[in-house]
Amino acid sequence: MENALQLLHQRRSIRKFTDQPVSEEQIRSMLSAAMAAPTAHNRQHWQFVVVSQRERLDQLSEVHQYAKMLKQATLCIAVCGDRTQTFWEQDCAAATQNILLAATGLGLGSVWLGIHPKPEAVQNVRRLLAIPEPYVPLCLIAIGHPAEEKPPAERYDEAKVHYEQW
Numbered sequence: 001m002e003n004a005l006q007l008l009h010q011r012r013s014i015r016k017f018t019d020q021p022v023s024e025e026q027i028r029s030m031l032s033a034a035m036a037a038p039t040a041h042n043r044q045h046w047q048f049v050v051v052s053q054r055e056r057l058d059q060l061s062e063v064h065q066y067a068k069m070l071k072q073a074t075l076c077i078a079v080c081g082d083r084t085q086t087f088w089e090q091d092c093a094a095a096t097q098n099i100l101l102a103a104t105g106l107g108l109g110s111v112w113l114g115i116h117p118k119p120e121a122v123q124n125v126r127r128l129l130a131i132p133e134p135y136v137p138l139c140l141i142a143i144g145h146p147a148e149e150k151p152p153a154e155r156y157d158e159a160k161v162h163y164e165q166w
């Protein structure tokens, strides 16, 4: 349990990667972690698109201006939700955080790239990954073996905490 708490702080956005590929086993572990996340009514209406082809990763790096690190990343997972389902964004966000934490635990680097609710980014990702309606890509996650190190996040701020009432 203590390790789990450390992992939460150790997870940082990594945007520089080596060219070493992520193994099939590691991909499976991250997807398994994603699907262990909570969902409203336990509906699990999510879908994951796993991309490792260099050409497609390069294309995804152009979906918006803050996705350039996909040119270096060796893996990308698009987390998609069924927009007809209430709470789909929260469900997919929980899965996304689990993937980031699993990546950290596996010694990989990762970063969350926001897609929904930017219409142009959603359209770009939908086209490149052939995502059908009513699914919407909430985000892309760039993943790879890290080529940078960051200190654990310590952002506790008492001013943001209210007890009993605001």
Ligand SMILES: Cc1cc2nc3c(=O)[nH]c(=O)nc-3n(C[C@H](O)[C@H](O)[C@H](O)COP(=O)(O)O)c2cc1C
Binding pocket: 011, 012, 013, 014, 015, 066, 067, 111, 112, 113, 114, 153
């Ligand atoms: C909804 C969301 C969208 C984000 N989109 C991007 C993005 O497009 N590009 C990027 O480099 N980082 C993106 N990030 C990562 C944040 O910049 C990062 O989490 C934040 O700066 C805190 O740093 P840390 O993750 O290292 O703790 C996003 C994070 C979230 C939660």
